[in-house]
Amino acid sequence: MSEPTIIIDDTTLRDGEQTAGVVFSRRDKIAIARMLDSIGVQELECGIPAMGKDEQSDVRALVDLGLNARLITWNRATVPDIQASIDSGVTAVDISLSVSDIMIRNKIRKTREWVKEQLKVALGFAKGKGLYVSVGGEDASRADIPFLIELMQITWAMGGDRFRFCDTLGILDPFGTFDMVRALRTAVPELPLEVHTHNDLGMATANAIAGIRAGAQFVNTTVNGLGERAGNAALEEVIMGLKHASGIDTGIDTHRFRELSLFVAKASNRPLPAWKAVVGERVFAHESGLHADGVIKDPRNYEGFDPAEVGLVRQIVVGKHSGTSGLIERYKDMGIAISRSEAMHLMDKVRKIAQQTRRPLNNNQLIKLYGLKKAA
Incomplete structure (x- = not known):
């Protein structure tokens, strides 16, 4: 098989663990790495060895897996x-x-010339040791494009393997991301580009996809969008967005996304919201009468992709906004056949209960309602 055009570099084990308060155990790291590897993720950013011996031991344990x-x-x-x-x-x-x-002046308190020399020394050492090297441009989204181009030219001339364009503060929109990445891609077409996006304005996934559409070959993701502050581009969102919105298949097996997301949610102690895009429990839940009727007739009416594609199942919810089609289908799922007229008779009671409890009806409530109807 030929190598996929788009390479997913998942950084759950690095930037994901930098989520405030998150610490993965070594067992968690091994399990997450194995799951990501098994679904076909091509690259894992797996830690920061300079943190100390414990981190180095964790990275070594991942290396020893032979992924x-x-x-x-x-x-x-x-x-x-x-x-x-x-x-x-x-x-x-x-x-x-x-x-x-702003970072050169106010964070490291150096000059552009110093940054260029820093790059040359570090890159020269790394390549001298035979390493594959991605040069990461922190805060590239606020940098001067000609300066970024100069850094990319140095990277290419010294044998660097790619350049990481980082929207470190998550301040770009997809249009700005596209324009900046396209400008860099055009200026130094020989050097592959990587996009690293943050979600501070809720646009990490959109920006990641915009960067790919502009010519980036590598994209950083994290499971569930974990990461600093508001997080990074979510693995499951980027891959499904590329596939269904952009027509780009990364070759990743998506069927274990729900399983993977639940594991990372537990390991990170960051519960997965029911409405979380792609993998949330209620993403394929339908209550509205019009929607339920449409999805029962043909799921494609109200579902952009099959829930099984990400390890989920369709749910017909019975509540205040339900119609007879949804109610009939829900009873059918419980092995109870009711007619359209019976459903219409039950709907007033269903809506009254839902209004009073401010919740959808569960199976026990529906069975009780059915029993009362039969008794009557």
């Missing part, structure tokens, strides 16, 4: 950080440097 996915670590663009990654057993590194003037 198909390439393991890559995050590093500051310094020789000691890169050496810590080498000591952990990985052969691929992301080396990150601040590239916006």
Whole structure:
């Protein structure tokens, strides 16, 4: 099989764990890595070895799994950080440097010339050790494009393997993302681009897809959109968005998305909302009479893709807004056949109960209603 055009670099084990308050155990990391690898994710950003011996041991444990996915670590663009990654057993590194003037001036308190020299030293060391290197441009979305191009040219000339365009603060919209990535892609077409987006304005997934549409080949994701502050682009959203909105199949097996999302939700102690896009429990729940009737006749009327594609099942919810078709279908699922006229007779009671309890009716309530009708 030929290598997919789009490479998913999932960073659940790095940026996902940087979610405030989240700590994965080594067992969690191994399980998550195995699940991501089994569904075909091509690259895993798996930690920050410079944090210390425990982190290095965790990374080494992942390396020892012998996964198909390439393991890559995050590093500051310094020789000691890169050496810590080498000591952990990985052969691929992301080396990150601040590239916006605001961060160069106010965070590291250096100059553009210093940043260029930092890149040359770190990249030269990494390539001298035979590593695959992604150069990460922190805060690239606020950086000067000509300066980014200059950094990309240095990266390419020194044998760097790709450049990571980071919307570190999540401030871009999809149009701005597309324009910036397209400009960089056009200026240095030889060097593959990666997009790393954050969700501070709720546009991480859209921005990630916009970056791909603009020519990026690599995209960072996290399961459930975990990450700093409002999180990163969600793995499940990016892959399904690419497939169903953009017509780009990444080759990832999506059928275990629900299982994967639930595991990461438990391991991170960040419960999965029922309405979470793609994998939430209620994403394929239908209550409205018009919608339920339409989806019963043909699921394609109100479902953009089959729920089984992501490990979910369709639910017909009976509540205040239900119609007779939904009620008939719900009873049918319980093995009870009712006629249209019987359903119409029950609807007033259904709506009254739903209004009083402010909740949909469960199976026990529906069985009780059916029994009362029969008794009458």
